Amino acid sequence: MRNSPRLMAGAALLAAPLAAAVPSAASAAPTPTAPVPSVAAARALGATESHAGDLKASSDQRFQVVGVTVDRDGTSHTRMVRTVGNLPVLGGDVVVHQSPSGTYEGTSLTLRSRPNPTAPKVSAAKAKKAAAAKHYTLRDNGTLVVEARTADHRPRLAWRFQTSGKKADGTPSRVYTSVDALTGAVLFREETIKTDAGDGQGLYSGTVPLQLTKSGTSYQMKDPTRGGTYTGDAQNQADLCFFGFCVFRAPTNVFTSTTTHFGDGTNTNRASAGVDAQYGTDETWDFYKDVFGRTGIKGDGKGSSNRVHYDNNYANAFWDDSCFCMTYGDGDGTQLAPLTALDVAAHEMTHGVTSATANLTYSGESGGLNEATSDIMAAAVEFYANNPSEQGNYLVGERVVLPGFGSPALRFMDKPSRDGKSPDFWSSSLGNLDVHYSSGVANHFYYLLSEGSGAKTINGVSYNSPTSDGSTLSGIGRDAATRIWYRALTTYMTSGTDYKAARAATLNAAKDLYGLGSAQYNAVAATWTAVNVN
Template identity: 50%
Template structure:
C-alpha cells in the first residue's frame, strides 16, 4: 500500500541525508562499477548508518507515535540520486510484524512517497501480556506437535519430529486486523523427508490464539577446473594455502563449499584438493556435487553483481557457503537465512544430488528476498516469494548459458526429482505440473506457495517471451492468457530488471498480486517511462494472468 505525503513534511525527514548520501550515491547506483567485497560492505554500511540518522525525522514526518521507531534494513540509491530507504518498525521497543515500509526520496532530499505493509496508526492498550513467555512457548510447541497427527498423505512438509522451542519473545502483530500484543516463538524440528524445520509461530499474548505460522527453511533447491554432475566442465576460483587448494572464493565474498558427509547439522568440512582439479562429473565422486554447488554460488553472485550491481545476497559483499551431501537419500535442497548457507541433498539412493544450477539460483534468491522485501512465506506473498526465486533462478541459468545445461523456462528439469523425467514447474503454462495456478483467482492464496507462484511465473514468461507458441533453445512453449489476449514480450533481461526493481524498491512483506502489479508498473515507469512499450506490456502481461 502507498500513501502520498504532504509537501510540508518533506524536508524534515531527509535533511540529514541530503548532502551525505549524495557523496556516496555514485558508488551505489543500480549498475555501479565493480567494487571489492570489502568496499561493497562498507558502502552498504554507510548507507544504512545514514538512514539510521534520518529515521527519527522520517518517523515524525510519517506521523508515527512517540512509542514508534524506524530501524533501517536496506538502502538503494538510483543513478540519478533518488533514494529508497527500507525500514522495520518498533513499538515500545518491540518489533512490529507487518510494520515495514520503504521511504522514497528525491535526489534533493524531498520525501516523495512511502510504501507501507500496513497503513495505520499503531495504538495498543497495554504492553503487559496476560500469558507468560513460558506459557506461549509451550502452547506454540503444542500446536506444532498437534500437526504431526494430521494426515498429509506423506506430504514432504509434514513434520515427523519436533525438537526445542526458543523462548517466546514479545512482538506487536500488525499484519492483519487490529494491532495487538503477541509472542513470536521458533519451534525447530524435522520434516518427514529429512528437511530441517524452523517454524515461526505468532500467538496472541492475551488469548494464546494462533495468529500466524510459517516455515523459515525455504526449499525447492587461483583458477581451478571442475567437472560437476550438472554444470559439466567449468572454471572455479579457489584458494591456495601454500600446500593445498580450498574450494573457497575470496573474489566473491569468501564463498565456500563444505562436505556434510551424510550429517544433518554443522558446517561440514571445507573441500580441499592437491591439484586444483575437482570432481569427475559422476555423482559417485563426492567432489562432483561440490563443483555444481560452488559454481552455482559463483554464477548467482555474478548474475546479481553484473545485472543489478548487487554485491552478494545481502548486498554487503559477504558470500554465503554451500553444504553438500546432506543426510541420507534426502530429495531436496534448501536455503537457511539463519546460517546464511545453501544445503543440498543427494536424492534417491544418494545418487541424484539436487545441485542443478537453477536450484542454486532459486534457493539463494530466497536470501535476496529476505534481505529486501521480506515477503511473508504464506498466502499470495508466499507465492510471490517463490516466483521471485523461480524467476531469478531461471535468469541465473540464462546468464551462465552452459552447454551442459541449456537455459530454459523449466524449473528443476535436470534433477528428475519426481522420477519421470519431467520438470518441477513450467513457467509458460504452470498448470502443466498438475497443481500450479496459471491465473489469479480469489482462492489462489490458499494454495501451497510453490503452486500459487504459478501466477507470478506465468506473468514473467508472458512479459519476457509473449503469448502463444514459441521455441527457445530447442524447447517448445505455448503460453495462453486468461482473457485470450495477445501479449508481446519485451525480453527476459528487461523483464528481470522490472521485477528486481519492484522487489527491492516497492514490495513489502505483505505484497499480494494486486500490489505486485502496481509495483512492477511503477518499476517499469522508473526504468523505461510510463508511456513506454515496456510499461504497456507489463500491464498486458498482468491482464493475461487475470490480475487487473
C-alpha cells in the same frame, strides 16, 4: 514429501519442510547493529549533496553504501558505489571520511569528472565485434555502463561484454571488455580470474572455472573474489533441531585438493556435487553483480556457504537464513537425482536476496510471490550463465528429475498447470493454496512478459503459453522483464505484498526504468491482465 515438488524459501526443495531450516519471525528479523555505522552511512549519503563537488556528484546520480569502517576513536570511512541515470559507474566508487562527531573530513576517489552519459552512437552489435577475442567466447550481448577505470579516470559511456576462454597455459579466463559507446574503441579489459584459479567437473555443469584459496600445500573450494563463499561436504549428516533451535548442525567440511582441479563429473567423487554448488553460487553472484550492481546476497560483499551430501536419500535443497547457507541432498535415486543443478542453486540463493529486501511473508499470496521470485531469477541466471551443459529455459529442476518422477521438470513457467497443481491464472482462492503452487501465476506473468503468448521453441524447448482473456502478447524480452521484477522486489514490495500489490509494484518499476506509458509499462499492465490480475 515427493507429492509436492516445489522449492521452499528458507526450507526445502520439496514441500515437506525441514524444521531446522525454517526461521521463526524473530530469527528472520535483522540483527540489531551498532548505531555508529548506520549514522555514518546516513551522514555520508548527505555528503553527496553538501560536498557534491568533491564527490563529482550530481542530482541524477544515486549512491549506495556498500561498507562502513569505524576506527577505535570513532572516525568513520563509508564506501559507496554510484549509478547515473540507472547506469552503473565503474570506477565511480568513493570513500567518505568523517570525524567521530560526524564532521566531513574528505573523500577518496579516482573519478576525475562528473558522469554525463548521452545516447550511444555505436550499436551494441558493432561494439560486440570490437570486444571479441581469438579463442574466446562472448557470453552476452552487452550492457551499457559508464566506464571510469581507464588511465585518465574520466567517465565514458560504454558497452560492457563478458568473454570467456583459456589462457595459453590452460588456466580459465573470464574477461570483461568495455567498448566506448561513442567511438567504438576498446577502453578497458578486465581479467576476473585471479591467481590460484582452478576448475572443476560437476555432475551437471561440466568443466567450469573456480576461484580457490591456497592453504599450505592444498587448495580449498573457497572463493576470495566472491566474499569468501565456500562449499563443503555435510558427510551425509543432518541438522537436529527442535522448534527452530538446533542442538546439532551438519558439518560443512570444505572441499580441498592437492591440485587446482576438483571433481570428475560422477557422484562417486564427492567433490563433483560441490563443484556444481560452488559454480551455481558463482554464476548467481555474478548475475546479481553484473545486472543489478548487487554484490552478494545482502549487497554487502559477504559470501555464503554451501553444504552438499546432506543426510541420506534426502531429495531436497534449502536456503537457511540462520547459517546464511544453502544445503543440497543427494536425491532418493528413484524420483530425484542430486539437487545441485544451476537453477536450483540460483533459486535457493535468491531466497536469501528476497529475505534481505522485501522479506515476503512465506504464506498466502506473498508466499507465492516469494517462491516465484526464486524461480524467476533462477531462469534469468540460467540464461545469463550461457553454459551449454545447462542451457537457459523456463523449466525449473529439469536436470534433477528422474524417469520415476513422472514429469520432465518440477514446474513449467509458460503453463504452470502442467504440473497438475499450479494455476495458470489468478483467482480469489489463490491465497489458500500452498505457496509452491500459488507461485505459478507470477511465474506465468514473467514468462508472458518475457516471451509472449502462443507456441514457440527456445533453446530446443517447446512452449505454448495461454492467456486468461484470449489476448495475444509479444513480450518485451527477458532482460527488461527481469529488471522490472528485481526493481519491484527491492524498491516497492513489502512483506505483505499480494498479487494486486505486485501489479502496482511492477508498474512502478517499469515507470522508473522505462517511463510512464512506455511499451514496457503498457506490456506489464497487459500481462497482468492476461493472468487475471486486474
